[in-house]
Amino acid sequence: MTRYTSATDSDRQAMLDAIGAGSIEELFDQVPAEVRLDRALDLPDGLTETECFDHLAGLAARNAHADAEVCFLGAGMYDHYVPAIVDAITQRSEFLTPYTPYQPEVSQGGLQVMFEFQTAISELTALPVSNASLYEGPSSVASAAYLAIGATKGRRKLVVSRGVHPHSRETLRTYAKGFGADVVEVGLDGGVTDAAELAEAVDTDTAAVFVQNPNFLGAVEDLEALAAVAKEAGALTVAAVDPLTLGVLRPPGESGVDIALGEGQSMGGRLDFGGPSFGFFAATEEHLRRMPGRIAGETTDADGRRGFVLALQTREQHIRREKATHNICTSQALNALGGVIYLAWLGRQGIVDLGELMARRTAYARERLAGVEGVELLHEAPVVREFAVRLDAPVDEVLDRVAEDGIAAGYPLAREYPEYEDGLLVAITERRSREDIDRLADSLGAAIGASRTHTVQKAPIPEEVAS
């Protein structure tokens, strides 16, 4: 069967003859004359394929991409290696083309991989129930807020640590308006959530406490202690977690967390200019009926054979309408499939090895950078794959100089954390070798030095000397 269907002029004529129309224009006779455009659209002439290619290639060449430079950028999305097996499976038309598996009898393959995905997420997070994915990390956080409001019978306060990703906090605020809920932020102390400030903020009107682990500054939080504060007030604990750190950190389900969720990009997804990716969401059994997103279930058919279906559809909007647990209609199932393929490729030992590798390299990077003149650690909390430093020179200027060496040194914190104006977030993946880290340290040192000298030269000549 052909993958591309076109119509020739004679095809079009045959179709017009079949329906008894004289021309295509005639088919629009029903449209009133006063709303018709009556002229061609104001578009430039079409380009030939080669002209088009050259034009777009020229535009694309104006960007530096992660494969063209050494990338220490993180802040929620990471430059991991995507094994060829991910595309080899996801690009198959059986997975690439179908939509939502509402018809289980023709969707067994898709439903089975969703079930495998859910199982993998449950095992990673140590929480018994999980869904077939959400859109991405930030909206997953907002969905958890909706769940918590329902579960606490209408409490309206959401307490969120500033350690949670800025995009997640922003999305939470956006959704909170619709829920009629208030978002209260708790600051950081020593790189982690300020425990005293949290205890102050949490009360009997709090539906949930939101934390991230490791947090946006790369620091490992004491999930158990934070969860205890929430639990005492009858609030839920929602933890946004970095999945590839779960090979070395205690799983959230074992730390008293009610809901663990997060951004799935690092599992089998490229950076791709920010998307598409997927979110994952797991919870304790108690919250099963309030879970957002699709859920694949294992069952048996009329002949007793194992099969898979969409389960608990009574949560969803096509049944519950305005009382649904979420408004998800399309899906990121293909990206989630990439995620479970990646996890299967890594394997149980692989995810531990990867976590340990990142932890070792991050420790090395942190030590080397702290030893650079003009760089000091922003916090000393334990980290796994990302850490924050302070620069004794304008961060943007330093980043520009380092970029000239073909290195993206990290993410400037000033954008979303005015309290860390001179801060830089540096991320490590298995692709950043010891040599890369040494290059970064040297380049950063040189850039800071040049910036400081430059600044000195720019200082105004004192009047006494000038006259």
Added chain:
Amino acid sequence: MADESYPEGLRYHPEHDWARIDGDEATFGVTWYAQDALGEVVFYEPPEVGSETTKDQAYAEVESVKAVSDVYAPLSGEITAVNDAVSDSPEVVNEDPYGEGWLVRVKLTNPSEVDELLDVAAYRKLLEDE
């Protein structure tokens, strides 16, 4: 599943709920018609003891494999007891909608509302027109 029946001693609400009056108290549940339309009931979360029911307003939800349905209060009152057995085994609503499948017990706050409910004959008539 139970055979179709609408016991004489009960009063009925047009939204397919029944009430068994006992002095100034009443027990509520859903009728045979309701459980039949829903299909196999799989989930029921009872309201809190001490909360109020208001005549004609929903006080709970009953969930089957294919639908979620509001359960309407035939009368106004304060909930004195809820049937936890239904939460544990929701299918009892299908098997015994008027007996073991009772949902809540209330202390009536406006007993005159009973007069507005339907008797068996009137409810059966309503079903014929349904």
